[in-house]
Amino acid sequence: LDNISSQAAPGNPILVTHDLKEVVVAMNSTPIKDNDGQVIGTVIVLQDITEKQKIEQELLKAAKLDSLGILAGGVAHDFNNILAGILANLQLAAVKLKKHQDISKYMESSIAITRKASNLTKQLLTFAKGGDPVKKSADIAKLIRETVQFALSGSNVKAEFHLPEDLWVVDIDEGQIAQVINNLTINAEQAMLTGGILEFYGENIIFETADQYTPNHYVKITIKDHGIGIPAEIIHKIFDPFFTTKKTGNGLGLSTSHSIIKKHNGYFEVESAPGIGTTFYIILPASMNEVTLIESQKEIAASGEAKILLMDDEDSIRNVGGEMLSYFGYQVTLARGGQEAIDLYKRAKEIGEPFDMVIMDLTVPGGLGGIETMAVLRQIDPDIKAIISSGYASDPVMSDYERYGFSGVVIKPYKYEELIEVLNKVIDKKQLPLDFIY
Structure with missing residues (x-):
């Protein structure tokens, strides 16, 4: 035996043979005693369990694939039911609208069903990544x-x-x-x-x-x-x-x-x-916060006429989000990605019309996402206030957003009253110092 390494799976050392082949072994030892009961040596038995471990890993992999197949089938079934409900509501709404009839209940039903779809995707993300809670x-x-x-x-x-x-x-x-x-x-x-x-x-x-x-x-x-x-x-x-x-x-x-x-x-x-x-x-x-939870359907109220820069690479989310925020009294500028957001923010600051708030998507395929963009913007303006937004609820940034320089977080898909509630809180919130973030 040339070497026994402890850099193996927990509990099982690796034996390195003279030809540098690594073998996973199970090791047992028995003391050798003389007639007086004194230990005078040890017998060590090494058993090659490399193949046994490979077989166990393959069986576990097969079991996981089988379970994931069952899970995928269940998810497909649930999503088909969700889509069927949304489609039925929209079709009824379209028919009723042509007859100038009230369609609000069909819209509300579609919103409720969409929230169910959102919860289902959050469950899948938890299955896949076990994400940290956003509390x-x-x-x-x-x-x-x-x-x-x-x-x-x-x-x-x-x-x-x-x-x-x-x-x-x-x-x-x-x-x-x-x-x-x-x-x-x-x-x-x-x-x-x-x-x-x-x-x-x-x-x-x-x-x-x-x-x-x-x-x-x-x-x-x-x-x-x-x-x-x-x-x-x-x-x-x-x-x-x-x-x-x-x-x-x-x-x-x-x-x-x-x-x-x-x-x-x-x-x-x-x-x-x-x-x-x-x-x-x-x-x-129990929570350490002094919180009074009031059950009421309150009107959404925007904090004045704050200037908002909204960055999202998805056209539908960006455009509809901009319209909704404008409807509630905010002045909104849209950006497709991180670099455009940086340019717009810098230009607004230079002409003396800075943004009060930035809402950024966490992930932008092929471009600067929220974290990279925020790092640049904080160098331009250490007092910037920004909200991170993403459908990846399990991402560590979402549960520890302040450490990355953000002042708030919203998880997609969100209700607009949820977004505006966060906006109202963040506008009055003091920014953390630059040296707090990584």
Whole structure:
């Protein structure tokens, strides 16, 4: 043996032979003792497991491809239903419009269905990348009710909510937590073959000692079904990627949910008894922010007549976005890409008519995206205020935007009231110093 390297897969060293061939080995050692029990040597046995590892990797790859195929089929089905709903609404709207009839309900329905498509793409991005959450303070009780009622639409399972009004606010990525609730709701529905009651409980709890949980204030959500339950011999596997007992399952739902809760610095637990049911516990840190969540349909109000530079390489998003912002009183200039945005910003500053805000797309194929453009603009104007926008919700920039010099973030597709709410906040926000960013 010429050399044994530790630069291998965790737990398995690599043996390098005299002809420089690398062999993955399993190593076992046994001490040699004399008659007095003193260790006088060691027997080391090395077993070549290179081929075994290759076979295991191929089997895992095949399992993943099979699961992804199932996932792709399910996604295609869901998207076809979404497109069918949008198409039906638009066709009805076109017919009604010709007869000068009100089409607002069809437009509103199309918007709602489009939001569903957005949530589906966010789930796919979480499956693919496990992105960091883009958090904001939220009313989790409201989120649970809306998500569950949508998931159980047309089902023979009824939801019962026991969510107190004084439940603490939490800092969460609403799309990701909705995905967790949706996954658990669908699992429960499938477990209750003849229907039944699905119970949701919420409570504020405080852990003061560092025993099982980090000391903090938490919101605990309990989701209890009365289905077939999970056998004791497999319950420890349910959070493993691609583990499933369903004929059409992909084994990604619970593993993804576990990952999401962990990235929210929370805890995800389960109890189950076959024939009685399963209970999941979601424990999330309470928000440190003083937030009053008001349920009202308020009018969108722009902050004065701010000058906005909107950069997006997609013509439809750029043009319609510009029209919408102009409608709400903003002065809008459009840019296709980063270099054009830099030129426009520089020119406006030189003539004494600077922009109050820049909205930038994160990714511009073949050109300067938001990060590269922002780096140049901050050299021109250290006090620039900019919002980063992208459909890649899992990109690290979206969850840590201030570190890249941005003052706000919006995730596509967004409602315009969401964008204007961010604009209003950012306009009054103080910019971070240049040396804060990478």
